[in-house]
Amino acid sequence: MGASAVPIKRAYKGAAMEGMLATWYARHTAKLAADFEAEARRIVAHLLPRARVLEVAPGPGYLAVELAKLGPYRITGLDISHSFVRIASEHAARSGFDIEFRRGDAASMPFPDNTFDFIVCRAAFKNFADPIGAMAEMHRVLNRDGAALIIDMRRDASNASLKAAADGARLGTVAALLTRLIFKQLRKRAYSSNDIQRMAATTPFDTADIRETSIGFDIWLRK
Ligand SMILES: C[S@@+](CC[C@H](N)C(=O)[O-])C[C@H]1O[C@@H](n2cnc3c(N)ncnc32)[C@H](O)[C@@H]1O
Structure with a gap:
């Protein structure tokens, strides 16, 4: 079988966030600067200085940059979109921060086991084609005693x-x-809290600590 006959499985649901769509999204969400700043403040309460932090699916990188403003964290971003890896890298460089944004699939991360102290994933988990695979990967790349926080909309x-x-x-x-x-x-x-618990039960996390918010939830996964 030739290489062109190998079916390519899409890593995301919906439209590819590339090109003009990525540029539009970056412009639109730039207006939510205060929200990203507040989210970053909430997260750093859980971080030690120099913690290794992974943002899964950072899009334009606004949250990652807000985190970098708050302390000497070692931050990495992983996104499936070529456009967002470029946009986020440019945003970080313009803001004067050394953040590595890499391209890759949340369900097949290009990182060794036990690499990160904290993982955050905002407004993206429901977009993943393989959410259970992504959860399992979060467990694999987290250090022992590390935690992942998924912030998303509720069904x-x-x-x-x-x-x-x-x-x-x-x-x-x-x-x-x-x-x-x-x-x-x-x-x-989007998923319900029950959906999330069922997914977590099939990964080494076993269980999730879910806190419902107005339109979404915070899903805490601890290794
Ligand atoms: C709605 S955007 C959210 C971006 C950002 N987290 C925010 O809060 O604005 C969804 C993001 O998920 C990314 N994405 C979708 N599927 C992915 C996958 N399988 N692996 C990594 N990133 C993915 C998209 O490229 C996009 O950056």
């Missing part, structure tokens, strides 16, 4: 909470309406 988020979140982003009427529609689309591929 059972109510319409009212999606509206409140879109309105709360202070985007203007049309953009808020569009954001609500996008939220509703994304919710279709």
Whole structure:
């Protein structure tokens, strides 16, 4: 069988976040700077100085850069999108931080076992074609006593909470309406807390500590 006959399995659900779509996403989420800063502050409360941190699917790299601003952490990002690896690397360099962004699949990470003290993955887990594979990889690359935090939307988020979140982003009427529609689309591929527990049970994590938020949840996985 020739190489061209080998089926290529897509690593993500939905559209490839490349080219113009990646540029649009980077511009749009740049407006959420205060959210990324708050998220970073929340995360560093769990980090020791010089901790090795992996952000899985960092997109434009805003959270990774906010983390770098808060301490001498050794930060790496891993994303499937060529465009985002470039955009995130440029953003880090412009901000004066040495962050390595690599291209790769969350379900097949290019890192040795026991490499990171902390893993964060925001607004991306529901996009993975192989979420259980990604969870298992998080376990493999975490150090003993390390923790992973997955932040994502919940499948059972109510319409009212999606509206409140879109309105709360202070985007203007049309953009808020569009954001609500996008939220509703994304919710279709999101998971429930039960789904997450079932997935965790098939990985060496065994169990997840889940804290539900307005439209999403924080999923804590401890090695
Ligand atoms: C909605 S964006 C979120 C980006 C960023 N975490 C944020 O909070 O803005 C989803 C990200 O998941 C990445 N992604 C999707 N499937 C992936 C996979 N299998 N492995 C690594 N990254 C993946 C996309 O390239 C994109 O950067």
